[in-house]
Amino acid sequence: MVDRREWPIILVLAALALAVPLLGDTYYTKFATRVAIYGMAALSVDILLGYAGLVSFGHAAFYGVGAYATGMLINAGVASGFVVLPAAVIAAAVAALVIGALSLRTTGLYFIMITLAFAQMLYYVAQSLRAYGGTDGFALDGRVTLGGVLKPTDATSFYYLCLAFLALVLFLCARFLKAEFGVVLRGARDNAVRIEAIGFPAYRYRLVAFAISGAIAGLAGALMANLNQYVAPPGMLNWEVSGELLVMVIFGAAGTLLGPIVGAAVFLFFADILSGLTEHWMIIFGPILLLRVLFVKDGLYALLQKAMAR
Amino acid sequence: MTTPILLEQGFNGLQLGMILFLMAVGVTLVFGIMDTINLSHGSLLMFGGYFIVGAVELTGSYGLGLVLALFATALLSVIVEILVMRPLYRRGHLDQVLATFGLILFFNELAVMIWGRAPLYLSVPAFLDGPIDLFGLAYPAYRFAITAVAAAVGSGLYLLIGRTRTGMLIRAGADKRVVVEMMGVNITRLYTLIFALGSVLAGLAGIMVVPLVSVQPAMGDPILITTLVVVIIGGIGSIRGALVGGLLVGVLDTFGRILFPVYFGTGTGSALANMTIYILMAAVLLWRPRGLFPATAG
Amino acid sequence: MTETAPLLRIERLVKRYDGLTVTDDVSLDIAPGELHAIIGPNGAGKTTLIAQLAGQLAPDGGHIHFAGRDIARDRPPARARAGIARSFQITSVFPSFSAEANVALAVQGRRPHSFRFWRAAERDSALVEPARRLLAEVGLDGRMTTAARTLSHGEHRLLELAIALAQEPKLLLLDEPMAGLGSEESKSLIGFLRTLKGRYTIVLVEHDMDAVFALADRISVLNAGRIIATGAPDAIRRDPAVRSAYLGDDMPEAGA
Numbered sequence: 069m070v071d072r073r074e075w076p077i078i079l080v081l082a083a084l085a086l087a088v089p090l091l092g093d094t095y096y097t098k099f100a101t102r103v104a105i106y107g108m109a110a111l112s113v114d115i116l117l118g119y120a121g122l123v124s125f126g127h128a129a130f131y132g133v134g135a136y137a138t139g140m141l142i143n144a145g146v147a148s149g150f151v152v153l154p155a156a157v158i159a160a161a162v163a164a165l166v167i168g169a170l171s172l173r174t175t176g177l178y179f180i181m182i183t184l185a186f187a188q189m190l191y192y193v194a195q196s197l198r199a200y201g202g203t204d205g206f207a208l209d210g211r212v213t214l215g216g217v218l219k220p221t222d223a224t225s226f227y228y229l230c231l232a233f234l235a236l237v238l239f240l241c242a243r244f245l246k247a248e249f250g251v252v253l254r255g256a257r258d259n260a261v262r263i264e265a266i267g268f269p270a271y272r273y274r275l276v277a278f279a280i281s282g283a284i285a286g287l288a289g290a291l292m293a294n295l296n297q298y299v300a301p302p303g304m305l306n307w308e309v310s311g312e313l314l315v316m317v318i319f320g321a322a323g324t325l326l327g328p329i330v331g332a333a334v335f336l337f338f339a340d341i342l343s344g345l346t347e348h349w350m351i352i353f354g355p356i357l358l359l360r361v362l363f364v365k366d367g368l369y370a371l372l373q374k375a376m377a378r
Numbered sequence: 379m380t381t382p383i384l385l386e387q388g389f390n391g392l393q394l395g396m397i398l399f400l401m402a403v404g405v406t407l408v409f410g411i412m413d414t415i416n417l418s419h420g421s422l423l424m425f426g427g428y429f430i431v432g433a434v435e436l437t438g439s440y441g442l443g444l445v446l447a448l449f450a451t452a453l454l455s456v457i458v459e460i461l462v463m464r465p466l467y468r469r470g471h472l473d474q475v476l477a478t479f480g481l482i483l484f485f486n487e488l489a490v491m492i493w494g495r496a497p498l499y500l501s502v503p504a505f506l507d508g509p510i511d512l513f514g515l516a517y518p519a520y521r522f523a524i525t526a527v528a529a530a531v532g533s534g535l536y537l538l539i540g541r542t543r544t545g546m547l548i549r550a551g552a553d554k555r556v557v558v559e560m561m562g563v564n565i566t567r568l569y570t571l572i573f574a575l576g577s578v579l580a581g582l583a584g585i586m587v588v589p590l591v592s593v594q595p596a597m598g599d600p601i602l603i604t605t606l607v608v609v610i611i612g613g614i615g616s617i618r619g620a621l622v623g624g625l626l627v628g629v630l631d632t633f634g635r636i637l638f639p640v641y642f643g644t645g646t647g648s649a650l651a652n653m654t655i656y657i658l659m660a661a662v663l664l665w666r667p668r669g670l671f672p673a674t675a676g
Numbered sequence: 677m678t679e680t681a682p683l684l685r686i687e688r689l690v691k692r693y694d695g696l697t698v699t700d701d702v703s704l705d706i707a708p709g710e711l712h713a714i715i716g717p718n719g720a721g722k723t724t725l726i727a728q729l730a731g732q733l734a735p736d737g738g739h740i741h742f743a744g745r746d747i748a749r750d751r752p753p754a755r756a757r758a759g760i761a762r763s764f765q766i767t768s769v770f771p772s773f774s775a776e777a778n779v780a781l782a783v784q785g786r787r788p789h790s791f792r793f794w795r796a797a798e799r800d801s802a803l804v805e806p807a808r809r810l811l812a813e814v815g816l817d818g819r820m821t822t823a824a825r826t827l828s829h830g831e832h833r834l835l836e837l838a839i840a841l842a843q844e845p846k847l848l849l850l851d852e853p854m855a856g857l858g859s860e861e862s863k864s865l866i867g868f869l870r871t872l873k874g875r876y877t878i879v880l881v882e883h884d885m886d887a888v889f890a891l892a893d894r895i896s897v898l899n900a901g902r903i904i905a906t907g908a909p910d911a912i913r914r915d916p917a918v919r920s921a922y923l924g925d926d927m928p929e930a931g932a
Contacts, residue, residue, distance in 0.1 A: 123472050170660050173667055177415050177471050178614075181606040182663070185656060188603045192652035198645060244793035251797045252790045255781050258770040265730065265768075266843055267756035267785035276791065307603060311479045318476060348491055354484025361477040362465055 073376045078326065085231060094223040098295070101223070103336055104230040105291045107329030108237055110316035112284035117314070118323030119245055120277050121257030122172075125180045125310050126187030127285050129167065130160040132305035134286030136194060139299035142208050149212030153290055160286020161279045163190075168278035172271055175260075184307060191305040205300020212294055230291050237284055238325055244280075245325075253277050315357060321370035330369040385515045387632050393521050395628025396528030400583040401605040402612065402620035403535065404576020410615020410673055411548065412467050412569055417478040418458070419605070420598025421485040422577045426451050426584025427593030428489065431498045440503040444585065451581030452574055459573040467569065482599060489595040497592035524586045531579065535617055548572060604631075607655055611662045613669025622670055627655045683708040683743065683877045684729075684847055690737035691724055691901075698724045699735065700901035706847075711878040713888045716898035717922055722881045723765060725898065726851045729879065730762040731755040743846065756785060761845035765852040765881075767832040771825035775816055775835055778824050779807035782842035807842065814838045814868060830861040837868075848876045854884040866890055889913070897921065 088100040109131050116122040137156040146152055171182045200206050211221055214229075244250050256263045256270040263270050293299050303309070312335065320331025338356075342349035366374070401423065408414050429450045433443035462481060466474045501507075502520045509516035539545035547563055584598065591597075604627065612623025634654035639647030662670065682705035691699035698721045706712050716722055727733040729740065731752040740748045742758060750758070770778050780803040784790055797803060811820050814834045819827060827835060837853060853869070854862050866887050872878065873891065882888050888895060889909050896906040899921040905912055912918055 117472070123475065125475060170663055173663060177409060177413070178610065180415070180471060180475060181610060182659070184603060185607050185610070185659060188600070189653055189656040193649045196645075196648040196652055243796075246796040246798070247794055248784055248787075248790040248792040248797045248800075250793075251777070251781060251784065254772065255770050258772050259768055261732070261752075262764070262768045262770065262839070263781075264752040265732075265756060265762055266782045266839065267753050268790065269751075269753045273790070307599070311476075314472075314476060315479070318472075348487050350483045350487035351491065354480045354482070354487065357480030357483065358462065358477050361469075361473050361480065 074373060077372055077376060081326065081330075089224040089227060097223045097227045099336065099340070101227045101230050101295055102292075103329070103333045104227070104234045105288050105295065106313075106316060106336060107332040108230075108234050108291070109285050109288035110313050110320070110328035110332045111237065111241065111325065112281045112288065113313045114317045114322055114324075114328045115241060115245075115277060115281045115284070117317055118327075119250065119257065120253045120274055122274065122278070123180050123314070124183045124278075124281070125307070125314065126167070126171075126183030126185075127281070127313050128305050128307060128309035129183075129187035129190045130164050130282035130285035131289035131292075131309065131313075132190060132194065132301070133163045133282075134160040134289030135293040135299045135304050136200070136289075137286070138212075138290040138293040139206060139208050140200070142210060142212065143206070147210060147213050149214040152212050153287065156290035157283045157286050160289065161283035163286075164279045164282020165275065168275050168282070172274050172278060184310065187305070187310055188307055191301050191307070194301040194305050201300065203301055205298060205302075208293060208297045208299065211297070226295065230295075233287065233291065234329070237287070241284075241325055249273065249276070317367075318360070319367050321367035321373070324369055324373070327367055327369035330372075331367060334368055382515050383636075385513060386517065387636055388629070389512065389515075389517055389521065389525070391629035391632035392625065393525045393628070394632055395625035396525045396532075397583050397587060397624075398601075398605060398608050398628055399621050399624030400528055400531065400579045401601060402608045402624050403579050403617060404573075405602075405605050406609045406612070406615055406617070406620045407548070407572050407576050409609065411572055412463075414463065414467055415471065415474050415478065416463065416573075417475060417602065418481040418485060419577070419580055420600075420602030421482055422451060422455060422580035423584035423587075423598035423601055424485070424489060424593065424595070425454060426581030427588040427597070428493055428498070429581070430585040430588055431500050431593060434500060447585050448578060448581065451585075452578050455574045455577030455581075456570060458577070459570050463573055464566070464569075482596075486596045486599075493595075495595060497594040498588075499592045500588045502589040520589060527582075527586065531582070532617075532621055539617060544571070604655070607659050609669075610659055611669060613672035615673030616669070616671045619669055619671035619673075626658065630658055631655050680707060682706055682741075683710075684879070685741040686729070686738070687741065688738040689725070689728060689735050689740065689748075691721075691728060691733065691735050698901050699728065702738070702898075702901070702903055704896055704903060704906065706877060706879060708877050709874050710893045711873050711880060711891055713880045713882060713892035713895045714898055715882065715885075715888055715895060719900075720898040721901040722898055723851060724901075726762065726849055726879075726881055729849055730760065756843055756845075759846035760849065761840040761843040761847070762849040763836045763840040763851060763853055765855050767829075767836050769824045769832065769835055769839065771823070773824055774821045775811060775824055775827065775831075775838075776804065776807050776820040778835060779810050779838050779842045780804055782839045783807055785843060810838045810842050811835075814841075815864070829856055830858070833857060833861075833865065837865075841872075846877060848872070848878045850878060850880045850882075852882055852884075853880075854882060854887055862887065 085100065089097045109127065113124060113127050116124050134156040137159040138152055141152045141155055167183070167186045171179055171186065174182060195203050211226070252263065252268050252273045256268070256273060260270060289304065292304070316331040316335045317328045318331065319334045320329065321327030338353065339349070342352055401419070404419055408416055426447060429447035430443055433446035434440055437443050437446065458481070462477060466477055506520040506523050508519055510519045510522055512522065539548055547568055584593070608620065608623040608627050611626060612619025631654055634651045638651040638654070641647065642650055684706040686702055686704040689699050689702040690697065702725065714722055714725065724733065728735050731750055731754070735748055738748065739746045742760065745758070747755060747758060770781060773781065777798065780797065783803050783806045784797065808817070808820060811817055814837055816831060816834050816838065819831060824835060833853060833855070840848060854865060857865060862884060869887070869891055880888070880891065892909055894907060895909055895912045896903050897912060897918045904921060905915045905918050
């Protein structure tokens with residue numbers, strides 16, 4: 069997972085990340101914040117894809133649940149981050165447990181289709197919430213406060229908060245993926261038959277992984293709700309978001325922890341640059357994705373790893 | 379709930395179900411025979427809708443426009459199959475999902491660039507304008523025609539797959555690709571045929587719904603997702619499953635939207651209404667994980 | 677021989693596929709410590725039988741009694757916990773793991789659960805030490821840190837076995853452990869399997885008759901899903917029903 073030779077890359081990326089606000093323009097800070105948040109969401113997808121061997125095309129569901137839980141609580145008067153954030157994470161984890169319990173009874177294309185379907189269901193449910201703006205969504209009354217002391221209302225402090233959460237998530241994931249739990253997960257991915265033959269009921273481990281992954285996506289959604297001060301079905305719960313998260317993982321490198329974050333940076337960078345050129349940038353991006361899938365094997369982070377290995 | 383309303387909603391559910399059936403055929407055949415998913419299947423519905431609008435405008439005739447639109451859809455689907463699908467058959471499911479996702483993004487933006495973001499409209503063809511009498515109910519003739527056409531297609535498919543040599547090859551291709559190849563049949567062309575068949579049906583669905591809901595970019599994608607629900611419920615690789623699944627989903631969704639808000643109020647009611655078909659899908663998954671009528675392999 | 681209760685009792689096992697009866701009323705007792713070979717011509721149903729013993733396939737009828745319980749409905753994880761380990765005919769390892777990690781994972785499988793999220797598994801000596809010992813025992817001590825996917829076929833067969841042994845089973849189901857091995861490697865593996873005799877109860881499915889006659893205490897012959905003969909190796913060798921079942925197939929002459 070973290071090879072000795074990778075430390076230089078990690079340190080460089082960490083230094084770059086910390087230095088962004090020094091550029092002075094909040095545009096860059098906000099961009100980096102979005103990278104951190106989407107990176108976290110993409111990481112949650114990669115835990116399943118790269119480590120458990122499960123392709124979830126429905127992670128927008130957990131991302132959206134985290135965002136909605138956050139918005140609903142803040143607008144109900146609960147401003148403390150110590151309540152709102154855990155609540156959002158737990159809500160997303162519960163959603164993931166329920167959806168996972170059903171979806172994980174299937175494999176392969178079935179699993180992909182079912183995760184997509186359940187996420188779409190949540191999109192429609194959110195659309196039907198008149199009290200929360202339906203398709204238009206609703207604005208948040210403010211950001212979370214942390215103990216009344218930290219009020220991350222300006223871009224820089226919120227960015228560092230997100231970075232801190234990202235670092236924490238990365239650290240915890242690195243630990244559990246190397247622990248007994250992670251080893252079983254990876255074994256189940258490598259050989260579903262043998263893992264059961266040696267005594268592990270794979271379903272249980274996958275379900276827990278799915279819940280953890282959903283929880284992380286929920287945290288990302290909660291942070292995004294805070295960043296945008298707005299929550300709405302399009303942009304958070306629509307199925308394209310699930311697809312974009314998968315794209316970010318692939319662009320970076322599946323099966324690594326930093327890959328998805330690098331991939332998120334690449335994706336958002338592309339989107340920003342291309343949309344500056346033309347409003348029809350998807351006409352360029354679609355084929356790029358297609359060609360990438362058909363012809364290029366490694367994500368950017370994987371290429372970096374290979375470069376360091378030489 | 380009065381009888382005329384129930385009857386009308388029943389027919390609407392039937393009509394929606396038949397549209398979903400047309401969509402599901404393509405998905406279930408491609409999934410069942412080529413073990414491939416094409417997320418841009420919904421785009422074929424969208425293009426069918428755009429083609430009929432353009433063709434009618436070009437020729438002034440619905441009949442001629444219909445033929446042109448179907449032909450254009452077939453042509454488009456063959457191009458997609460050759461350029462995109464062929465390399466994907468051998469790839470894993472993740473690659474298929476991502477590549478066809480890229481295709482959707484491209485297609486939707488293409489539609490915006492050619493036809494703009496605003497919906498385009500088409501009137502119901504004159505000979506189908508007006509109501510017909512169904513069990514005492516005045517029901518729109520056009521909606522009935524959709525159901526009838528889809529039913530005719532269904533019968534045609536049943537005959538094709540069950541009674542013709544091509545149909546036998548389709549069924550055989552699902553089980554024993556090697557045997558079919560040894561018989562001297564060109565598997566590549568068979569796959570193209572299957573893909574084009576499914577896509578033309580999606581295009582037909584799009585052609586038929588335009589007078590009801592207009593056509594706009596990305597309209598096919600939510601329908602594709604509902605189609606996936608149909609296929610999961612009905613079973614992979616099975617036309618019968620596509621029909622039963624389609625009808626179940628169409629009818630349940632239609633009645634759910636009417637009845638849930640009546641009994642649970644507009645808030646909870648419409649939320650529940652949206653969940654109806656997914657709850658059905660979950661129930662089927664628990665009881666019959668392979669769907670109601672899966673085509674068994676071998 | 678004293679009358680001890682069988683460790684494994686297969687009772688009237690039946691399995692059907694699409695109208696074909698692949699396991700036809702099979703009954704067999706395996707004594708503790710016995711090495712019982714199951715042989716038969718191709719298509720006799722040997723792998724199907726092993727799959728039902730291992731829990732991969734649910735039988736349509738009959739019972740499988742193991743250590744006092746009918747385990748016929750147990751799924752593989754439960755069977756592993758009950759003390760049954762299986763090796764696969766087609767190598768079934770964890771390709772992205774090192775040889776050592778493969779075996780350590782099987783050792784880990786003996787723990788009540790693996791819902792531990794903090795401590796790195798590769799630094800848990802209670803997992804790694806037994807794994808290393810086992811790999812040394814099968815002769816793979818030079819290849820412990822090699823990724824499993826890069827091992828040679830012969831090394832794969834050894835790893836295959838090591839994983840099953842790491843489960844510390846009471847019953848070992850070996851499905852063609854010799855598959856694809858050259859004569860040197862086969863002889864070596866036969867020698868190793870001999871060291872397992874008595875320490876484990878073993879059901880050995882094999883085509884390699886040298887191995888069968890060198891190792892088996894008793895042999896059962898399967899043909900078209902039925903057991904047509906059971907007995908000591910010499911008796912089986914001379915049995916005319918067995919010879920005719922193998923008509924055209926490879927049946928060794930005396931000399932094993």
